[in-house]
Amino acid sequence: MNGLEVKDLCKTYIVNKRPNNVLRNVNLTVKEGEMVAVMGPSGSGKSTLLYTVSGMDKASAGKVEFFGQEIGQLSAREMSRVRLTQMGFIFQQMYLLKNLTIYDNIILPAYQANEGAGKRSRAQINEQAGELMRKLNILDIAENDVTEVSGGEAQRACICRSLINEPKMIFADEPTGALNQQNSREVMRELNRINAEGTTVMLVTHDAKVAAKSDRVLYIEDGNIKGEMALGKFTEGSEVRDRERKLSGWLLEMGW
Numbered sequence: 001m002n003g004l005e006v007k008d009l010c011k012t013y014i015v016n017k018r019p020n021n022v023l024r025n026v027n028l029t030v031k032e033g034e035m036v037a038v039m040g041p042s043g044s045g046k047s048t049l050l051y052t053v054s055g056m057d058k059a060s061a062g063k064v065e066f067f068g069q070e071i072g073q074l075s076a077r078e079m080s081r082v083r084l085t086q087m088g089f090i091f092q093q094m095y096l097l098k099n100l101t102i103y104d105n106i107i108l109p110a111y112q113a114n115e116g117a118g119k120r121s122r123a124q125i126n127e128q129a130g131e132l133m134r135k136l137n138i139l140d141i142a143e144n145d146v147t148e149v150s151g152g153e154a155q156r157a158c159i160c161r162s163l164i165n166e167p168k169m170i171f172a173d174e175p176t177g178a179l180n181q182q183n184s185r186e187v188m189r190e191l192n193r194i195n196a197e198g199t200t201v202m203l204v205t206h207d208a209k210v211a212a213k214s215d216r217v218l219y220i221e222d223g224n225i226k227g228e229m230a231l232g233k234f235t236e237g238s239e240v241r242d243r244e245r246k247l248s249g250w251l252l253e254m255g256w
Contacts (some may be wrong), residue, residue: 088162152183
C-alpha cells in the first residue's frame with residue numbers, strides 16, 4: 001500500500017516488573033497524500049502511537065507497513081536510513097542544535113543522507129534549503145543562532161529541516177503545542193500547504209483548531225482507536241468555524 005498501514009499494533013512497557021499496555025491492537029491506515037490528526041486524553045497513547053508507527057520505538061506486536069515496507073523486518077541501520085530519507089519529523093520540543101545557525105540545522109540531515117544513488121551536490125542541497133526557507137518566510141534568519149529567533153520562526157525552521165530530504169511522510173508530535181495562536185496558525189498553514197503539494201502528514205495534537213484542518217481525525221483512548229471522523233480536505237476557502245464546530249461536537253460524543 002502507498003501510505004501507512006497498521007495492523008493489530010501493541011506496545012507494552014514493563015514498569016516495576018509489571019506490564020503497562022500503552023497500545024492495544026491498534027488498526028489504522030493513512031493513505032498517501034492524506035493528512036490525519038490523532039487526538040485523545042493525556043496518557044491515551046497518542047505520542048507512543050506516533051513513535052511506534054514511525055519506527056522510533058519498537059512495537060511489541062503487530063505489523064506496520066510504511067509505503068510497502070514492513071518496518072518491523074528492517075534492521076536498526078535500515079530503519080535509521082528510512083527515517084532519515086523517507087520520513088520527516090516535527091516535535092513540540094524543537095531540538096535545534098544550538099552550536100549551528102538556523103540554515104546549518106536545516107541542511108544537516110541532507111548532508112547526512114547524501115550517499116549512494118541519487119546523490120545531490122552540496123550546491124543543490126543548499127539551493128533547496130534556500131527555497132524552503134523562502135517558502136516559509138524565514139530566509140532572513142538563515143544565519144541567526146537558534147537563540148536569536150522566535151518560537152514560530154524556530155518551528156518553521158524545523159519544518160524546513162523535516163522536508164529537506166523530500167520525505168514521503170511527515171510525523172508531527174504537537175507541532176503547535178509550544179506556540180502562541182498566531183504562530184500556530186502560520187505553522188498549520190505551512191503543514192496544509194505541504195500536504196496539498198503531496199506530502200502525507202500524521203500529527204498528534206490536543207488542539208481541536210489544529211485537528212480541524214486535517215482530512216480525518218482519529219480518537220484514541222486507553223491505547224485503542226475509539227472512533228474516527230472524516231472532515232475532507234482543508235483548503236483556503238474552507239469554512240474553518242464550521243469544521244471546528246463539527247469536530248468539537250464529535251469530540252464531546254467521544255468523551256473528550
